[in-house]
Amino acid sequence: MAASTDFAQILIDGMTTESTPAIAPSALQSRALRDTLGQFTTGVTVVTTRDAAGQPAGMTVNSFNSVSLEPALVLWSIDKQSLGYDSFTQQEHFAVHVLKADQQHISNLFAGRGADKFGQVHWHAGPDGVPQLEDCAAFFHCRRVQCIDGGDHTILLGEVLEFTANGGEPLVFHRGRYRALAGD
Numbered sequence: 001m002a003a004s005t006d007f008a009q010i011l012i013d014g015m016t017t018e019s020t021p022a023i024a025p026s027a028l029q030s031r032a033l034r035d036t037l038g039q040f041t042t043g044v045t046v047v048t049t050r051d052a053a054g055q056p057a058g059m060t061v062n063s064f065n066s067v068s069l070e071p072a073l074v075l076w077s078i079d080k081q082s083l084g085y086d087s088f089t090q091q092e093h094f095a096v097h098v099l100k101a102d103q104q105h106i107s108n109l110f111a112g113r114g115a116d117k118f119g120q121v122h123w124h125a126g127p128d129g130v131p132q133l134e135d136c137a138a139f140f141h142c143r144r145v146q147c148i149d150g151g152d153h154t155i156l157l158g159e160v161l162e163f164t165a166n167g168g169e170p171l172v173f174h175r176g177r178y179r180a181l182a183g184d
């Protein structure tokens with residue numbers, strides 16, 4: 001099976017000449033799983049909300065996906081170590097912004113831990129006061145309806161209350177890198 005061959009190769013790569021594992025097997029397995037999951041190509045989004053003090057909070061997310069049309073539901077998952085964890089799991093609303101190909105710098109900005117993210121982008125208070133980034137490919141304003149435990153992440157299920165599509169070429173993420181869509 002290809003997956004086990006890859007894992008065996010990673011194990012070999014992780015061995016020193018004395019055949020002592022340089023990296024713990026569980027760490028190797030975790031890296032192999034991450035690399036294999038990275039074969040799945042996604043778009044890139046920025047999710048936003050407010051913290052308990054009313055300050056804007058946001059982070060880059062590629063776990064966003066559609067769930068249901070009737071009712072309109074979407075999901076994404078948040079790392080329990082994220083600084084924004086309490087805000088996203090406690091506030092009633094969040095917004096999802098699908099990034100365009102020329103918004104890689106916004107993805108990098110919102111992937112920064114605790115950085116001053118909102119001082120460097122154009123945004124305004126959207127529905128229910130949730131920060132809304134300007135000029136993205138698509139926008140979804142959501143009400144959080146459920147938090148589902150998912151190991152080291154929590155899955156947030158949201159009901160879509162409002163949405164807008166602006167179109168444009170999307171930002172694409174594949175195997176840990178930003179990519180451009182191949183032409184039709």
Ligand SMILES: Cc1cc2nc3c(=O)[nH]c(=O)nc-3n(C[C@H](O)[C@H](O)[C@H](O)COP(=O)(O)O)c2cc1C
Pocket residue numbers: 044058059060061062063064076077078079081082083084085107110111112113114115173
């Ligand atoms: C392309 C990309 C996708 C990401 N997707 C997720 C995700 O789905 N869930 C998550 O918790 N973190 C994801 N991250 C990592 C967060 O953006 C990053 O940990 C960020 O620093 C969290 O911000 P905070 O700790 O200030 O809240 C992603 C990062 C990148 C670059």
